[in-house]
Amino acid sequence: MVSVVPDLASEVNDASVSPLYLAVMSRSVRAVKAITTRCGDASAAGPSSQNALHAAVFQGSEMVRLLLEWKPCGPSLASQADGAGSTPLHFASSDGDLSIVRAILSAVPPSAVHARDSGGLSALHVAAGMGHVRVAEALMKACPDAAELRDDRGGTFVHAAASGGHSKVVRLAIKRPTLHGILNTQDRDGNTALHLAVAARAPAVAEALMWKGKVRADVMNNEGQTPLDLAAKSTSFFSMVSLVATLAAFGAQSRPQRRDHVQQWNNHDITKAIEKTSDSLAVIAVLVAGVAFTAANNIPGSYEQEGNKIGMAVLQKKPIFKCFIILDSLALVTSVLAVVLLVYGKASRSAGSWKTFTAALHCLWLSLISMVLAFYAALAAVTSTRAVHDISYFIINGALCLMLAVVTHLVSPRVSHHTLWKYLWHQCGLKGRQGVIRRRIRQQYPVVGAFVRNLLLFRAAYYVVVPAGFVIVWKHGDRAAREMKQLM
Template sequence: MGSQNKMRASESARELLMMAAREGDSARLNHPLGNHDATVVVPMPEVVVNIDDIDSLTVSRVEDSVLHVVAASARGDNAEFLESASVIHSKAKHLLDASNSKGDTPLHCAARAGRIKMVSHIIYLATAEEGGDARVKAVLRKQNKKGETALHEALRLADRKMARAMVDTLMEVDAELARLPIANGTSPLYLAVSLGRDDIAELLYSKDKELSYSGPDGQNVLHVAVLRSQGMTNKLLEWNMDLCKQGDQRNGSTPLHFAASCGFDQAVASLINADKYSAYRPDNTGSFPIHVASKASVVRVLLEKCPDCLELQDAQGRTFLHVVIRDKKGTLFRFVSGLFRASHQVLRFASIMDMHDNEGNTCLHLAVLAGSVPTLHCLLGNKEIQMNLPNNNGQTALDLALHKRPKGSVHFGLDSWYQIHSLLVATGAKYGAHLKEHGPILNEKEEEDKINGYTPTIGIVSALLVTVSFTAAFTVPGGYRGEDAQQKGGTPVLAQNYSFVVFIVANNLALLCSALSLASLMYAGFTSIDLRIRSKAFVLSIVFLNSSGRSMVAAFSVGIYAVLAPVARAVALITMACSTIMLLDIGWFVYMATAAQLVHFNRLRMRQCFRFALTMVATLLVSLWPYAITVSILIYTRIYGIH
């Protein structure tokens, strides 16, 4: 029972101390702390506060002492709080640099709160103790568990003027304070630059030319400067040229690696001008700055300053171009290849493209593995590149494309792997010197799953198109004539209109194609039929569905035109123009086919002209045959009239 009373009394004493500290009441602080140097008797039964025991003066969950609370108070610069700090210090001098659970001292708390008078007062109290300057420096240089001093807290203040004044106050007392931490930690200079406080960074350097440049994870201040400020980057290079050489602990990346990977071309130029060898300094993975470059402007600077860095190989034996192709940076690769062609370095470019990595892969191999059709177009556009070089497994680019090509008949016509294989075959690529391979074996279960997965969607859309086109055939635009009309009652009002004829033809084609799509889909669903036949029927259903959709859109736009043209011709024309959006996919197909054929033409010249023309005609016919039929009937009716 007695021990419980003591615990309750102790908690009450802590509460009294906390409230007195928070309110800055020096008189109330003086009362519970008492006047004895060793122990303090609180006016409660059997309660004794031992001043020599730091824990006895702890008043918060982070183990803040009463001096921490006073120093961090929002009114910490008021006279009563300064007096309270003096009272506490007079009774418990050891609290001046005592640490809480985070390692923060009262000076850390005062600096974090922006209480410049409290900071100055704590420094004054340290000056009054035995030890003089040594004691003051010990208080100022006390680091928390993050390795930071009060100077770090001052730098984080949101008020720039207050932060500068606080830094100036601390540095006036200890000019070498910015040297902490000595190594492998965030220095005040690093923190100032990372926060964009360039003026304070210059102030720190003006106070001490030997200040610390260190940063977290083995970085130095130049690592962050290249990402923040070009002006500060230039100043740091003037202050310490050796900063260019240091790599971080995580990857061994130098400041030039950082600048190149983030695309800061001006910083890259400054770093190379200061230390040209930095472009040839690899990180821990063997990657050079050009391997991690992310923008064309950075690559341009690197090639202008160090032209031969393009030939540097990383630990996997890959050049910058290998890495760009592997990582699918198509835009950057096209820029580089265009740069070489423009500067008449075609042969040199080709030699780099034909360079093997540790697995024997050239850039052409990697382009196939990455599935990048535009990159392959760019590569094949250079006739100097060798197409049939094998890798360490004896595989050429065509071998890799064969293994990547989609299996079965159900695949998208512009599938990248399918295009790549077709493109390589058309340009004369050869297989490696090994037994003939017939490509991936068809996985019947996978092929059947494709058909079964797409069948419901295609079936529903086809059925909807059948319903819509069938309904449109009997609810024609313009309506029907009344029964009292002479010999033509119940016939369409616009029957003699050419646009109405086009509507009827397009709608009939939509109905026919959607019905054929359903019929083909029915055969594709019969499991008793050979899978290859089912696959072809499934593909045919997609073709008919596509044609039905185009015909339906044509019927809609022409029907609107037939109704609105006499009264609102502009609206009718706008409606028809909007309907041409359905032709965008055709434009895409034509573009892709054209790009591929141009590559053929560049490599094989006139022999591919016929192939090019045939491909274009076939693509347009497959996509536009409903429109061709509709236009043909329209021309016929124009010539011979509507019967």
């Protein structure tokens, strides 16, 4: 058709859409190639003042290459903006395809990166807001001063990245000494990137800014709020703990106000969750206690049937059997204690009921782990084949470690171990500025310190004590297997 009537390619339909734009949308490389090679005056118009290159960005690098190589119209397409002021580079930056971004950058002058849409956003703002770190890096490499651009609200690309919770993009500015000045830049609302990271519930961004960026945490926005004040608005418990622990670890402070006017963080959701979970955990604890009690009455190796020791355990002198008795007793006692704590905590309905709930969780975990260890000890006590109990050891230990890793990941704040330890270290300060911050954190966020301490205790107990317990039981089981083999 274009060979016979090439003028048709310059016409548009009633929606102001050209054949070239429709060919791009249909993903027909052959149609696009036919139009661009045979129709020099073809139209590239599309809806909302877009051109064919806007659409080609989402169709692949080959389509983009064909349009950019289209002479003489190709390079000009890359600089045209649609009705909202967005250029094809804006579109490509939002999609995150680095090859397409590089292709467009090679066809336009570096100043094209400065182009802003109707909201004042440059392509770098768009890439940062979407978290496309490689695209943002390519844009800054093509035009280094683009990092200084601000949108209509006065925000830099770091503000955009912090609002989206994209820590990798924020680290681009942290790694470059020449960009450290924009880390503390305030937008028209007085918010720094740290303010926006806290408001977006992005503790990883806040940690990067505080730990490596060394930003100021005492800056107040136009409403007189510091980043620590914004953390109080978090409705998620884990977000609140992560943000408060991160900010307090680096000495952040709230705005000056009378201490009797400070309101504690609303822990109503925690109380409701505790009440819903306590019944289920109590049932689990009772079941564990029942299993432990039954195991004590059905001991491995059975009982003596003759002589003066009728009714006595056959393996009572074996170290591995003693390990079984100790672990089974520990499982029984801790599960019963968990039941008592859960029932008492739910009945009391006091503000500190979460403390008994936390203690009950530790007891329940300890009883479950003890029951698993007791099972392995019983298996090792009655098995003479070393390969059997060795395989059982690695299966149980591996599954248990995997389970603990998953659980720890689910209940852990989204901050590093270094920050949590740094927070505890700062909370130990009794004098001077650290003492003031400690009192304020305890008054407004009383559950943060307890959660961090219990979390670290959980990790220490189940990543150090549990493997050590497995090793001890495994060694006794290995020795018992060798003794049984010698007797046989």
